């Protein structure tokens with residue numbers, strides 16, 4: 191029998207605000223433990239939460255981009271559980287009346303339903319030391335989170351990967367989150383079940399946690415689907431349970447079963463009034479939504495006549511897309527700019543683990559360098575050597591070329607001098623060429639290049655060498 195997978199994702203995203211969701215504490219990451227806490231986020235008796243307006247603004251922005259309907263009067267609930275990282279012994283979250291519902295995201299032309307988007311506060315962080323001590327840092331307690339839950343509309347691990355990539359790109363375009371997975375500002379739980387192809391009813395799902403990259407989500411889902419199929423094929427049944435992804439062993443392991451699932455005893459948060467997002471405010475937030483990745487991709491394909499692959503790569507990241515567009519303003523050959531960005535620039539950034547916005551290369555630098563290549567001042571090959579220097583120093587290409595003496599030699603007399611030297615030093619190759627072995631020319635040109643450190647203009651060298659021989 192053939193089986194198909196059904197996948198639904200729950201993604202937690204930390205919103206990019208200066209202060210926490212219900213108090214005035216700072217949201218800085220990486221500062222000393224418990225330095226960003228106050229009676230509210232530490233859950234002292236008698237304190238009252240006050241909702242951060244910026245949190246709602248960012249969340250609404252996202253729900254609009256995800257085509258959701260905003261609930262006119264949504265409520266907060268207490269989700270009760272006891273754990274040392276949660277000083278109040280409850281988390282303020284949303285339950286049956288979330289901020290927004292019924293949205294969708296187009297992933298590679300397939301509509302993936304967004305069931306709901308809700309607001310909640312993060313818990314603190316436990317640190318278990320080598321010595322066996324457990325420490326707690328409450329800085330993260332009360333950080334603003336949104337949870338985005340999809341319909342079970344995803345069918346393959348790859349599609350889940352694409353959904354997350356697209357979602358992340360939207361979050362970055364909207365500037366609602368840093369989406370830094372290492373710092374935990376984006377986390378995803380994956381729900382998956384299998385069913386015989388053609389069956390409408392859903393199978394029993396498992397939920398996989400603890401993946402720290404989108405690729406890990408994809409791998410964990412592939413593993414889990416295979417595991418479930420094997421269980422069913424051997425006559426077994428899938429237990430509804432939560433499983434953990436073990437990155438090293440590349441397997442999922444059981445964490446807790448449905449019977450052990452928490453009863454959170456949700457009840458309405460009595461210290462917060464219902465949240466009303468007015469039509470007027472919604473409209474105002476809407477005007478702050480920039481061109482989103484899919485629209486930009488389409489415009490790059492049509493407006494700059496780029497292949498869809500180029501458009502996809504260039505628009506995955508807003509600062510990269512801006513970099514591309516700004517470069518073409520100074521150097522209006524889009525495909526050429528795209529080629530250099532996709533190979534040389536992205537290669538360098540990946541190696542240095544930098545975003546284009548953090549690098550010293552500017553659009554004017556790149557445009558200027560491409561001009562220098564066009565005008566024959568330097569060769570493309572030299573250009574590839576100049577680029578890393580710009581990244582390192584932030585100097586202009588002209589400056590670097592001057593300093594390093596990299597200007598291309600186009601002066602025939604100068605090249606002829608080098609040709610003479612090459613001919614004297616390589617009598618055998620010259621002889622071969624003269625007796626009809628024409629490929630030897632390439633070798634001789636190569637020797638000229640070597641002596642000039644790649645600076646001799648190749649076309650002129652070729653021509654002069656043939657004339658001389």
Ligand code: ADP
Nearest residue numbers: 196197198199340341342381382383392393395
């Ligand atoms: P729970 O109550 O366990 O949290 P929900 O109904 O809230 O379950 O769904 C959580 C996530 O799991 C959603 O993304 C949903 O699309 C997905 N999901 C629900 N049922 C299934 C299923 N049978 N197979 C795969 N995913 C599912």
Ligand code: ZN
Nearest residue numbers: 213215228231
């Ligand atoms: Zn606080």
Ligand code: MG
Nearest residue numbers: 200305339381
């Ligand atoms: Mg749920």
